[in-house]
Amino acid sequence: MKNLSHISRAALLATLVVSLAACSVLESDKIDYKSAGKAPTLEVPPDLSQLSRENRYAVPGGAVTANAYQAGAANAPGIPTAVANIGDVRMERSGTQRWIVINRSPDQLWDPVKDFWQESGFLLTTEQRNLGIMETDWAENRAKLPQDIIRGTLGKLVDSVYSTGELDRFRTRLERTPTGTEIFISHRGMQEVYNNSRQDQTVWQPRPSDPELETEFLRRLMVKLGVTQEQSKILAATTAPSKTATVANVGGQPVVQISEGFDRAWRRVGLALDRTGFTVEDRDRSAGIYYVRYVTPNPDKKEPGFFGKLFGSSEKNEAPIKFRILVKGGQGESTTVSVLNANGAPETSANAQRIVQVIADDLK
Numbered sequence: 001m002k003n004l005s006h007i008s009r010a011a012l013l014a015t016l017v018v019s020l021a022a023c024s025v026l027e028s029d030k031i032d033y034k035s036a037g038k039a040p041t042l043e044v045p046p047d048l049s050q051l052s053r054e055n056r057y058a059v060p061g062g063a064v065t066a067n068a069y070q071a072g073a074a075n076a077p078g079i080p081t082a083v084a085n086i087g088d089v090r091m092e093r094s095g096t097q098r099w100i101v102i103n104r105s106p107d108q109l110w111d112p113v114k115d116f117w118q119e120s121g122f123l124l125t126t127e128q129r130n131l132g133i134m135e136t137d138w139a140e141n142r143a144k145l146p147q148d149i150i151r152g153t154l155g156k157l158v159d160s161v162y163s164t165g166e167l168d169r170f171r172t173r174l175e176r177t178p179t180g181t182e183i184f185i186s187h188r189g190m191q192e193v194y195n196n197s198r199q200d201q202t203v204w205q206p207r208p209s210d211p212e213l214e215t216e217f218l219r220r221l222m223v224k225l226g227v228t229q230e231q232s233k234i235l236a237a238t239t240a241p242s243k244t245a246t247v248a249n250v251g252g253q254p255v256v257q258i259s260e261g262f263d264r265a266w267r268r269v270g271l272a273l274d275r276t277g278f279t280v281e282d283r284d285r286s287a288g289i290y291y292v293r294y295v296t297p298n299p300d301k302k303e304p305g306f307f308g309k310l311f312g313s314s315e316k317n318e319a320p321i322k323f324r325i326l327v328k329g330g331q332g333e334s335t336t337v338s339v340l341n342a343n344g345a346p347e348t349s350a351n352a353q354r355i356v357q358v359i360a361d362d363l364k
Contacts, residue, residue, distance in 0.1 A: 031216065032143035033121060033168070086227050088180070091218065091235040094264060095364065096211040097271050098218055098236070102225065103180040106132055109225075113172060113183070116224045122170075131282065132174035138167040138190070165192040166207070170217060171274050175267075175285075182267060183221065186274035187213045209275040209362075245363035247356055253346050254353045256337040256360045262288065262329030269327050269337055272362040281322075289340075290325040323347065323355065 088103035102109065110129055117124060117136060126135035141164060166189060173184045189207040194200075219236040223229060244259040258265045266285060273280055273292060282291040324340035339347040339355050346352075 031141060031213075033139040033141055086231045086235060089222055089225055089227055089235075091222070091238060093238050094260070094268055097268055097363075098211070098215050099185075099267060099271065100183040100218055100222060100225075101177075101180065102183065106174045106176050106181050109174055109181055109183070112224060113174065113221065116221050117170075117172070119224075120220070126171075131280070132176070133171065133280065135171040136169050138169045140164055140167055166190065167204070168210075168213065170214075173270065173274060173280075175270070183218075184267070184271050184274065185214050185217050185221070186271055187211075188275065188277060206277070245360045247360050250336065250338075253338055253348070254356045256356045256363070258335045258337065258363065259333055260335055261333050262327065262335050265329070265335035265337070266327050268363055269325065269359060272359050273325065275362055276358050288327040288329070290327070291322070292325055293320040293322045321351070323351075325355075325359075 090101050092099055092101055110132075114124065114127070114134060117134070122136040122139065124134050125137045126133060128134070168187060168189050171186045171188070173186075175182045175184070187209045189210060190204045191207045192202045193205055195203045215236050219232045222232045222235060227235065244257075246257050248255055248257050256269075258268070260268070266288065270280070270283070270290060273290060278292040278294060280290055280292050283289065284291075322342040324342070324344060326338045326340055328336050328338070330336060337356065337359060339352040341347045347355075
C-alpha cells in the first residue's frame with residue numbers, strides 16, 4: 001500500500017507537469033525567491049559545503065524577468081556613454097560591473113534600501129549601517145521549478161519533491177561621495193553537486209557571480225527610488241568597454257594593474273571583493289585601503305570549500321585571515337592594487353598571488 005501510494009503520487013506529479021508544461025515554459029525566466037523563514041538565520045561560512053535547502057524568498061509585485069534589462073537594451077535608443085541620468089539617479093558601468101549614483105546621502109537612502117529588500121521578500125542577515133553594508137540570506141530561485149499553477153495545485157508536495165540545486169545571496173554597499181551616494185549590489189551563488197561516483201552524496205560549491213541578476217536588482221532598486229519602469233530599463237541598457245586589468249610583479253610583489261583612474265578603480269575593486277566573498281570590515285578611501293578578512297571553512301566539514309582550497313587552510317580553530325587591499329592611483333588613467341598583511345606590510349605569502357588573481361579575474 002505504501003509503494004502504491006508512492007507510485008500514485010509520482011504519476012500524479014508527472015501528469016500535471018506534462019499537461020502544464022506550456023505554462024511553465026512561458027514563465028520560466030521569472031525571479032521568484034520565496035522565504036520559508038520568519039527571522040534571519042545564522043551567518044554561513046563562505047564555503048557552504050553543507051547548507052539547508054529550505055531558505056526561500058519571494059519577489060512580490062508582479063512578473064519580473066532576470067533578463068528584463070536586455071529587453072530594454074533592445075528597444076532603447078542608443079546611449080553613447082556608460083553613464084545615463086534621470087533626475088538625481090544614474091547608472092554607471094564598466095565591463096560587467098554596474099552601480100547606481102544618486103544625489104542623496106547614505107543616511108537618506110539606508111531605510112529605503114532596507115525596505116526594498118524586505119518588500120522584495122528577502123531576510124537580511126547583515127546590517128552594518130556604519131559601513132553601509134547589508135546582506136541577504138541564501139535563497140533559492142523557485143522560478144526554475146514548475147511554475148505557480150502546479151505549486152498552487154499541489155502545495156507543499158511539489159516543494160518537497162523539487163529543488164533547483166542553486167542558492168543566491170546579495171550584498172548591498174552604500175558608499176558616501178562628495179555629492180551623494182554610490183550603491184553597489186553584488187551576487188554570490190552556490191550550486192549543489194555530487195561528490196562521489198555513486199551520486200548519493202552532495203556538497204555545495206560556489207558558482208560564478210551573475211551580473212545579469214545584479215543589474216536586474218539595481219534596476220528595480222532605481223524604481224523604488226523614483227525612476228519609472230521604462231526609464232530604469234533605459235538606464236540599465238548603458239554599455240561600456242571593460243578596462244584592462246592585468247597581474248604583474250612590481251618590486252617582487254604581485255599586483256593588479258588597472259587602466260583606470262583611482263576613483264573608478266576604487267569602486268570596481270570594492271565590488272570585486274564583495275563578489276568574491278571577502279568580508280570588508282572597514283575601508284579608508286583617503287588612504288585607498290580596504291580592510292578585509294577571510295573566514296576559514298568549518299573544519300568539521302568533510303570537503304573544503306572554494307576559499308578553503310584557494311588558501312589551502314584546514315587547521316582547526318584557525319582565526320580569520322585578515323588582509324589590507326591597497327588601491328593606489330598613478331599618473332593619468334593608471335591604478336595599482338596590492339595586498340598587505342594585517343599589520344600593513346606587503347604580503348609575501350602565496351596568498352597575495354592568489355588574491356590579486358581573483359581580483360583581476362573579476363575585473364575582466
